[in-house]
Amino acid sequence: MAVGLKEYLGVPGSRVVVIDRGPAPAPHWPDxxxxxxxxxxxxxxxxxxPRVTTLRGSRPHGAITLVGDVEARQLAPLAEILRSLATGRIDADTPATQGLLAELEAPVTMETYVGATxxxxxxxxxxxxxFALSSPLVAVTIRRADQVEAPADVTSVPTVRVNGVVVSRGSIGEYALAEAVVGAAKR
Structure with a gap:
């Protein structure tokens, strides 16, 4: 059963600030x-x-930036991260993911290249x-590959780069992605 936006986001929470910079206001913000x-x-x-959107919650977290228009299938992850920023609850696939990210000793920069469909x-x-919610050492930028100039090593979506190096192409589970992030950080 699908949950409506009002039911999903209509929960008590701490202040979340979105700074949306682009040629025109994004149409989804009023909803x-x-x-x-x-x-x-x-x-x-x-x-x-392209549009640059920054998300900031009241609790400590890594930097969260969205580059390009958020639309179609990308609206669901946006709703999820906004709710998590407000409530402080991270709905990880497994608690082991947060434990793995706790091993990070230095900041990492994640770039996740996506397509709207x-x-x-x-x-x-x-x-x-x-990951940005799980560790303040993880700065995440979600980039619309069709709206930004992507590096030559980004040949398909989704592609994840950590500290400038591709660590994943295509579908990948959350824990496997966390392993790739932590592994790249140790190099």
Whole structure:
């Protein structure tokens, strides 16, 4: 059974601030703000394409940035990360993921390249975003591959780069992705 946006985001939570910079306001923000239980604040700023959206919660977390328009299948991971930022609850696939990310000793930069209609991209994007919540050492940027200039090693979506090196192409489970992130950080 599908849960509606109001039911999903209409929970008590701490303040979440979204800074959305682009050529025009993103069309989904009014629905998200209306669905949230008063904790979501969206600041819209005029800027060039591609759109750059920054998410900030009240609790410690890694940097979270979205580059390109969030639409179609990518709206679900956005709703999930907003709710998690507000509630502090991380719905990881397994608690072992957070334990693995706790092994990080230095900051890492994750770039997850996605497509709006890619069937595997929402799961990989959602896992990547949860990593930023699990560790303040993980900075995550979700990039729409069709709206940004992607590096030459990004040949398909989803593709995940850690500290500039591709660690995953295609579908990957959350724990396997965490292993790849931690492994890349140790190199």
């Amino acid at each position: 998200f703000v209306a669905a949230a239980d008063g904790w979501l604040e969206v600041e819209v700023e005029a800027g060039p394409a 890619c069937p595997f991209c929402p799961a990989v994007a959602a896992a990547s975003l949860r």
